Amino acid sequence: MQANERFRRSKIKCIHQGEPPCQNCLRNGRTTEGDCILSVPDIVRTKRRRTSEHAHVPIGGDEQSRNESIDADCESCALNGVSITNHVSRSSDIWAATSRTDILQAASTFCRKFPELSFLHLGTFDFDSGDGTILLLKAALMALSCTSDQQNEYVAYVKTGISGMLLEPPMLETVQTLLVLAMLEWGHGRGYSAWMTTGTAIRMIQSFETMKGPTKLSELNQEIYNRTFWSCFIMDRLVFCGKSQPFTLPLEQMCIHLPLGDQDFAFGQPSIPRIFVNDDRESIHNGIDYSYSILVRGFDIWARILKWVINGGRRQAGMTKPVNCPWAPGSPWRNLFDDLNRWRQMQQPRMRYPDVRAAGHVSLRQGEQFTFINLIYYVSILFLGREYIPFLPTPDSVPKGPVDPPLLEAMAPEGWWAERAYQLFNAAGQITSLIEELEALGSPLVTPFTGFCVFSAATMNAYVSSFPRMNHGNSQGFAEELLEINIQWLSSFKKVWPMGNGWFKTIVHTRSLYTKASRDRQRFQGKTRADFEALEASIHDSSGVSPLQEDDAPAAGSEGHNPNQTTGHEAEAALGLQQLSHPPTIPQPLMSPLDEMVPDELSIFNNQWNHVWPLWGEQQSGLTAAGCFQFDYDFASGYQHL
Helix, strand or coil, rough: CCCHHHHHHHCCCCCCCCCCCHHHHHHHHCCCCCHHHHCCCCCCCCCCCCHHHHHHHCCCCHHHHHHHHCCCCCHHHHHHHCCCCCCCHHHHHHHHCCCCHHHHHHHHHHHHHHCCCCCCCCCCCCCCCCCCHHHHCCCCCHHHHHHHHHHHHHHHHHHHHHHCCCCCCCHHHHHHHHHHHHHHHHCCCCCCHHCCCCCCHHHHCCCCCCCCCCCCCHHHHHCCCCHHHHHHHHHHHHHCCCCCCCCCHHHHHHHEEEECCCCHHCCCCCCCCCECCCHHHHHHCCCCHHHHHHHHHHHHHHHHHHHHHHHCHCCCCCCCHHHHHHCCCCHHHHHHHHHHHHHHHHHCHHHCCCCCHHHHHHHHCCCCHHHHHHHHHHHHHHHHCCCCCCCCCCCCCCCCCCCCCCCCCCCCCCHHHHHHHHHHHHHHHHHHHHHHHHHHHCCCCHHHHHHHHHHHHHHHHHHHCCCCHHCCCCCCCHHHHHHHHHHHHHHHHHHHCCHHHHHHHHHHHHHHHHHHHCCCCHHHHCCCHHHHHHHHHCCCCCCCCCCCCHHHHCCCCCCCCCCCCCCHHHHHHHHHHHHCCCCCCCCCCCCHHHHHHHCCHHHHHHCHHHCCCHHHHHHHHCCCCCCCEEEECCCCCEEECC
């Protein structure tokens, strides 16, 4: 009888005039603000206001049809709104504890520390708005700049609110919120979720008729829109993780102008005519004021390099033929290398590290833009150079190109391999030095892309530390020091961004492999990259998902797990390395954060690396359940369904 009563009451329609409280709540005395589910703050049921002319550029539909959806019948507030009411309570707590100063600081930090998403205009952003879309964007910005517990609250708020807007006419702030959320997902090792969230943002921005460009916006709002579009473009390059699918926004099909200079954006008035991609005047965008325009083209080149490498690189069909050798004009490698160098030469001399140090740009609050431009260049050089070196050389090896199949069918010009080796290991050193310089200047840059660059530098610093002759001894004496700087930095990074856990574990195995291979030639004789495919794939992985996650992660739903606590497996592994490397009677202190997690040395020699570790494409999306539903890995609680 009681159940039947609940069932009947659940069929009561929620009658209201578009504002809380509804009639049912009035009859039951629920008149306090927040008691009625219509009081959910500007997420699904509150009417939206046009706060600026760039807030709405819908394709189809009108204001009346959007307002009619607000007045649609809803279920009983009293019985069916429990979860929403709880969300209202949490949301009220969030904003009660969030001051205007907090939001201002979060927005300012976002503008400085995430130059790849340079769409926020602080001069016109409505920090006091209670509009639903603005609240979601503010919550997403807050999530980037707060502790983990607070971050979870803001992220939950954003995800709950954004779910009610995905199928509605698009709003620019919604696109921007999705981009910030995608950055958070990527940084937390949820590459699949970041990719899907970015894709949603791209579909929304495409529905604004971006290819024709908005025609009824002011100069400033047109640039805000324009930079939001290019932010989608860059995120498309960051989170695709080298998969074989085409880019969602191909540069050659873009009919939208490049970003204006930062000063023009700040004041809302262009000082030069707008320039489109592949315009003959494109080279005037060559100084720090046009950093975002430079980044747009740089990220496109970087993504094409990563995609070529992940899709097989030199092992692709036909790459061994003389016409496709890397030094041959018109070869795939040479085309990428030439594009990268043209982009580099287009930049003003003041943009090029280490000829110009970071201090000057940091003093002008432009250190992050300067850093990103140089990171793109050096990590691109690193990936291009790494493709043609032996994965596991001998201690006597010198630069001479691939030593394992497929071998090149032509000889390189004199000195070509030595030059590539110098550029490769110099790039790893410059990445390390630049990040260390920012730390010393009190302007650290701890973001997902920065983490990937440091991780990539660490792999090559570990390589040349064990095989110094691969750079003709030019790195000897300081490569190990650079590696320790990388290790310390990644140790701190993974406490901020969980994606760093995967990179940290990969560096553990990489350093251990190179160290043992350089000391025990007989045991590793004849080993090639084919024996370590999964490890090599992990080295290329820009998502940060560790292939070791299944070995040492707690089971889903396990209680009492401390992600910062060393597991029994890790402790045994560290002890095993000490016993193999030193006499058991001489205790050895841990020398770096890596030593807390050194793997069992026997795993290097029993050829299990390919069997224990999934291949790169599998580790991106985690497990695949029946029906092909994808799962993402959560470092705190194991595998979770999306």
